[in-house]
Amino acid sequence: MIEKVLKGKSTYWTWLAVLGTFIAIGAICYIRQYKFGLGLTGMSRDVSWGLYISQFTFLVGVAAGGLMLVLPYYVHDYKAFGRITILGEFLAISALIMCLMFIMADLGQPLRGLNVIFFATPHSMLFWDMCVLWGYLILNCLCGWVILTAERKQVHPPKWIYIFVYISIPFAVSIHTVTAMLYCGLPGRHFWLSAIIAPRFLASAFAAGPSLIVLACLVMRRFANFDAGKEAIQKLTTIIMYAAIINTFFFLLEFFVGYYSEMPGHIHSLEYLFFGLEHDGHVYNNLVPFMWTATAFSFTGLGILFYMKIAKVFDYRLVGIAAALIFFSLWADKGLGFVFGGFVPNPLNEVMEYIPTANEIGITLGIWATGFFILTLLYKIAVGVEHEIEA
Amino acid sequence: MDNTRRKFLKIAGAAALAGIGAPALVKLNSTAAFASSEPAAGHGSAAGGHGEVVAATGVRLGMVVDMRKFAETPEMLDAAIAACYKVHNIPHFPDRKNEIKWIWKAPYANVFPEQEVLHKSEMAKSKPFAVLCNHCDNPSCVKACPTKATFVQPENGIVAMDFHRCIGCRFCMAACPYGARSFNWQDPRPFITSYNPDFPTRMRGVVEKCNFCGERLALGLEPACVEACQGSGAMVFGDLNDPDSEIRKVLDKEFTIQRNPAAGTRPSVYYIV
Numbered sequence: 001m002i003e004k005v006l007k008g009k010s011t012y013w014t015w016l017a018v019l020g021t022f023i024a025i026g027a028i029c030y031i032r033q034y035k036f037g038l039g040l041t042g043m044s045r046d047v048s049w050g051l052y053i054s055q056f057t058f059l060v061g062v063a064a065g066g067l068m069l070v071l072p073y074y075v076h077d078y079k080a081f082g083r084i085t086i087l088g089e090f091l092a093i094s095a096l097i098m099c100l101m102f103i104m105a106d107l108g109q110p111l112r113g114l115n116v117i118f119f120a121t122p123h124s125m126l127f128w129d130m131c132v133l134w135g136y137l138i139l140n141c142l143c144g145w146v147i148l149t150a151e152r153k154q155v156h157p158p159k160w161i162y163i164f165v166y167i168s169i170p171f172a173v174s175i176h177t178v179t180a181m182l183y184c185g186l187p188g189r190h191f192w193l194s195a196i197i198a199p200r201f202l203a204s205a206f207a208a209g210p211s212l213i214v215l216a217c218l219v220m221r222r223f224a225n226f227d228a229g230k231e232a233i234q235k236l237t238t239i240i241m242y243a244a245i246i247n248t249f250f251f252l253l254e255f256f257v258g259y260y261s262e263m264p265g266h267i268h269s270l271e272y273l274f275f276g277l278e279h280d281g282h283v284y285n286n287l288v289p290f291m292w293t294a295t296a297f298s299f300t301g302l303g304i305l306f307y308m309k310i311a312k313v314f315d316y317r318l319v320g321i322a323a324a325l326i327f328f329s330l331w332a333d334k335g336l337g338f339v340f341g342g343f344v345p346n347p348l349n350e351v352m353e354y355i356p357t358a359n360e361i362g363i364t365l366g367i368w369a370t371g372f373f374i375l376t377l378l379y380k381i382a383v384g385v386e387h388e389i390e391a
Numbered sequence: 392m393d394n395t396r397r398k399f400l401k402i403a404g405a406a407a408l409a410g411i412g413a414p415a416l417v418k419l420n421s422t423a424a425f426a427s428s429e430p431a432a433g434h435g436s437a438a439g440g441h442g443e444v445v446a447a448t449g450v451r452l453g454m455v456v457d458m459r460k461f462a463e464t465p466e467m468l469d470a471a472i473a474a475c476y477k478v479h480n481i482p483h484f485p486d487r488k489n490e491i492k493w494i495w496k497a498p499y500a501n502v503f504p505e506q507e508v509l510h511k512s513e514m515a516k517s518k519p520f521a522v523l524c525n526h527c528d529n530p531s532c533v534k535a536c537p538t539k540a541t542f543v544q545p546e547n548g549i550v551a552m553d554f555h556r557c558i559g560c561r562f563c564m565a566a567c568p569y570g571a572r573s574f575n576w577q578d579p580r581p582f583i584t585s586y587n588p589d590f591p592t593r594m595r596g597v598v599e600k601c602n603f604c605g606e607r608l609a610l611g612l613e614p615a616c617v618e619a620c621q622g623s624g625a626m627v628f629g630d631l632n633d634p635d636s637e638i639r640k641v642l643d644k645e646f647t648i649q650r651n652p653a654a655g656t657r658p659s660v661y662y663i664v
Binding site: 037103 | 540
């Protein structure tokens with residue numbers, strides 16, 4: 001099947017070339033960082049995690065989002081997802097590879113990474129996160145490949161694979177739950193110390209992952225002659241809508257807890273993210289524009305989806321716009337605000353803002369480009385197999 | 392705890408009481424503690440019910456910072472900080488972003504944000520407080536570390552670092568409720584002003600923090616900051632589990648506070664404000 005990545009139209013090669021350029025830039029930036037140290041990033045003693053860990057956190061959600069296709073298709077036998085379930089599994093693979101790359105990019109001593117295995121420490125949530133991320137990656141590679149191979153031969157997949165498909169369902173939930181536990185188990189960080197973090201992460205994941213799949217389907221419909229089917233897309237938008245509503249609801253609960261209880265620790269980070277935090281006569285607010293843009297995008301995206309459901313209209317362009325808006329808003333919420341906001345103020349009630357450096361952004365874009373490169377190749381294979389069957 | 396050690400601690404405590412003070416106090420956690428074949432039952436085994444704070448058994452080193460003494464002679468705190476930086480090869484970075492801090496000064500409002508009050512004493516309003524690692528009995532940094540590169544030394548309760556094992560994930564920095572940890576964002580060696588060959592310098596990409604001068608204790612010396620205070624009592628160091636130790640006498644007599652006790656980490660550093 002792998003040979004399918006070698007044949008494509010010029011749009012396909014152009015797209016790969018664009019991604020390849022970003023990968024090359026990212027690689028150069030990483031070599032610089034590897035030689036000098038993480039001092040080339042904008043991270044500091046006070047904001048000790050930056051873009052890398054925040055992208056990792058967001059992408060774990062994207063990977064877990066594939067569950068929203070696997071679950072209806074395999075457990076509820078929802079046939080309309082037949083053609084696209086493989087897209088969910090392949091998205092999980094590329095998202096997880098990005099996650100692992102972001103973790104490696106974030107390590108101060110990347111060559112010692114295997115210490116996590118040599119000195120396995122079960123009381124550290126990072127150890128469990130490694131276990132579930134690798135587990136979910138292997139499960140998705142296995143299930144995706146075996147099922148696609150069977151599909152190509154037009155036979156039923158072997159029965160044993162379903163055991164792994166069913167195992168992958170709780171695994172999807174676990175990757176994002178354990179990632180939430182990295183944060184919500186830390187006693188000194190009020191913004192993260194909330195039992196709603198894991199459910200909120202899951203809700204946001206189940207909107208973000210399917211949003212990206214919808215966008216990918218629309219792109220492939222246009223450029224790769226692949227039609228996911230109207231029913232499948234419609235169902236996905238319903239899933240996105242409900243997940244995004246639940247995510248918003250959970251987020252608003254955080255606001256209520258903070259601003260009604262008026263406990264300083266519960267307000268500070270929200271204040272910093274949405275209104276700017278005044279401290280020693282200076283207002284710190286560099287994330288405020290992002291958070292309000294995300295809020296506006298989120299409500300606009302939801303509004304479009306509501307409109308389509310209520311007015312019973314279906315338009316691919318509207319679907320695309322709504323999915324893009326929601327995806328961006330969830331990215332800004334979890335891929336920026338959640339991690340950076342948690343560090344402000346620091347445990348000594350001091351404020352230090354984080355601004356990523358160009359080199360850091362270069363590495364970040366490079367890893368995203370690598371993920372999309374892998375995703376493109378995998379989707380090329382999946383679509384190629386579909387076309388082969390149809391022919 | 393074995394009998395010989397118990398006896399030794401008693402002697403050490405008595406010696407401290409008799410005014411011999413520092414040398415005896417230090418001895419108790421150097422040879423005796425390290426030579427013990429049986430690690431102290433210590434941490435985790437403290438069976439605290441319903442939020443009770445139960446002292447662990449074995450040697451548990453702690454410190455009392457007497458702010459009244461530092462208020463009298465503020466230069467003493469500078470001397471203590473300078474001594475620590477010199478002994479531990481701590482680099483001086485000009486910018487806040489790269490700062491490495493083991494012990495430093497901060498206003499009351501920043502050291503005790505949870506215990507901030509509107510009408511503070513003159514001292515709390517104007518004097519800088521000493522901030523350092525709390526060497527918690529239940530350290531959240533140790534719980535977070537995925538490689539056991541930071542760990543509690545069973546002999547004495549010090550929260551120590553293995554610079555050679557640390558992978559630089561900085562999970563401990565996010566986990567510490569006291570902001571006590573620093574990361575080497577770049578090679579620190581060019582920024583060390585005076586080099587002490589008796590203590591390792593660090594490489595980039597690892598986390599570091601106050602180690603309660605574990606290396607000096609092993610040689611029978613006091614922590615550098617305590618030594619810099621020259622027996623003024625501004626910093627009292629010793630075994631919190633020994634009822635006869637100097638530090639316990641101070642704690643029995645004076646009302647002390649701790650940083651963010653609500654975090655449940657059971658700090659070993661106490662403040663007299």
